[in-house]
Amino acid sequence: MSPTPPSPAPLSYKDAGVDIDAGDALVERIKPLAKKTLREGVLAGIGGFGALFEVPRRYREPVLVSGTDGVGTKLKLAFEWNMHDTVGIDLVAMSVNDVLVQGAEPLFFLDYFACGKLDVDTAAAVVGGIARGCELSDCALIGGETAEMPGMYPAGEYDLAGFAVGAVEKSKILTGRNVAEGDVVLGLASSGVHSNGFSLVRKCIERAGAGLPAQLDGKPFRQAVMEPTRLYVKPVLAALAAHPADAASSGGIKALAHITGGGLLENIPRVLPEGLGAQLAQGSWPRSELFAWLQQTAGIGDHEMNRTFNNGIGMVVVVAPEDADAVAATLRAHGETVHRIGRIVPRGQDAAVTLA
Template identity: 50%
Template sequence: MSTRKSLSYRDAGVDIEAGDALVDDIKKIVRSTHRAEVLAGVGGFGALVSLPKKYKKPILVSGTDGVGTKLRLGIESGQVEGLGIDLVAMCVNDVLVSGAEPLFFLDYYATGKLDNRTAGLVIRGIATGCKQAGCALVGGETAEMPGLYNADDFDLAGFCVAVVEKSKIIDGSKISKGDVIVALPSSGPHSNGYSLVRKILSVGGHSVDQVFENGTLGDALLAPTQIYVKPVLKLVESGVDVRGMAHITGGGVTGNLTRCFPKGVGAMVDTSSWKRPAIFDWLQAEGAVEEDEMRRVFNCGIGFAMVIPRKQVDGALAQLRKAKLKPWVVGEVVKGKQDVRFA
């Protein structure tokens, strides 16, 4: 008969009771995001969601993403709630590009040692992001994986499903020379370029706690990603002929602005049309980053862009301003090879 001590999952570093307690704690938060179409959410093996009745020929649009190495700054500074908003934003802004309405969202939270307070803050942020986007948080997965992650580390991934009327899909096919490009401001670097950000901080010996403008460097770098869903969908539903859209993420303005452009046209961007947020000037100066690299890595103050016929631009700008955004004309569509030129 063996005399070895009986081992449990907890001995291996996994606390089942803590995981169950987290689910119980977040159920109310999750329910606060639900739409009428949610039939069953957190607690089951799968969420049940019906399609909104207003769609005659509904097309589902899906998107998945993470937060990237911005997580490291959030973990080290203890500012984690905004990371949940980032997670939702990176997914819902992507599906929005097709003109789609985000319907529901699921998250995946993996950690070395489950800390219910930290996990709860992250999920609270996810719920906030879902409310901002008008989609339901219907479930997710919390995985405690000792040996794969360090105790205080965690990773995030998200998945969003959206819906759009087939006849109203925005795919850029109508974009033509002379159309105007309208930009919407970012709230900072959003969730892209943070490996370079962290390198700049490391090489310069900077801390996220050091003073920057009216707060700290961490405040500027960890500002949650702007969610553009509600005002942009309202603009589309108002009848404005939004011909194409771009979410400015990894690859920056250079790599994203023309992703929806048809062959034969490109973008001419007027760099004098906006003042870059100070955090980008700081990063460029501290890292001696070349201008082309800045445009290729960071959004440089442009979080989202739309292509609109010139005759409808004034009305579109007025409507977006009513939504408390600060849009501006950043350029126009020109003949080209789906490229971006700066003037």
């Protein structure tokens, strides 16, 4: 009679590659970060099966506005350069800036962090950036998900996604329908590349090889490239409160455009009525060393630059001409760098946005 083979050793979830204790440790690290983002409306946040939020009672006819996004291939440089503390700001900014374009106040944010093996220190650095972005936007970090999935991601890599929910009075939704010929286009300066076009940025870095500049725009090269997306929420909300669109007089702020993938050429038309376009004045805003280096290294023309990158303008504000100076002054008083970059014109046959 053959001997009975020994029973295989028990397998735990940790043996399979998922460390529940590490996940619990991360949650404990996140809780004080999320607490700093609390604002009116939060009823229950981190730790439950679902987060609860009550729309502030000051809204009479609240309309919820949602936005979702990721960070894209900028993460590949974060892995390579071990720079994880600002990509969370990018994640928040990409969603809250989109919500803002409708005239909405961001209320809360949730994130999704996925990896093959959870490194608590790396994840805490990323979530620290998310919390900082929420704090700067007066937006509550109300929940999220951390997924440890062995075999799904290479060692040391992770993915990020997130979404924001905001609210706006129904009567104050920015639709762009009141935009008219002759309106002024203001541009708010970006902080750098933000979080779009990084597949080309990485190709430029690869092409430059050992010839990378030590500094750009007064910052070490890597810091200049990884500078997080600018958060426009507080200054723009202040400007909207001070200069609301007025249908009766056709005054005030009429439209906003977040300059993300597609650049100036493809994002501005999204908020303009049919038949209208934008004529931008070439050279009406300063050219950073970073964008000059990217264009030279890639060997591309102005058109390709302006449809790939924000090229120095991260948010566009369309405003009635009589209010342009006042709106610019309000935005500058709240910390924005503002340029008058163009005007609204009848749309041409070929392009909705032209640079002259």
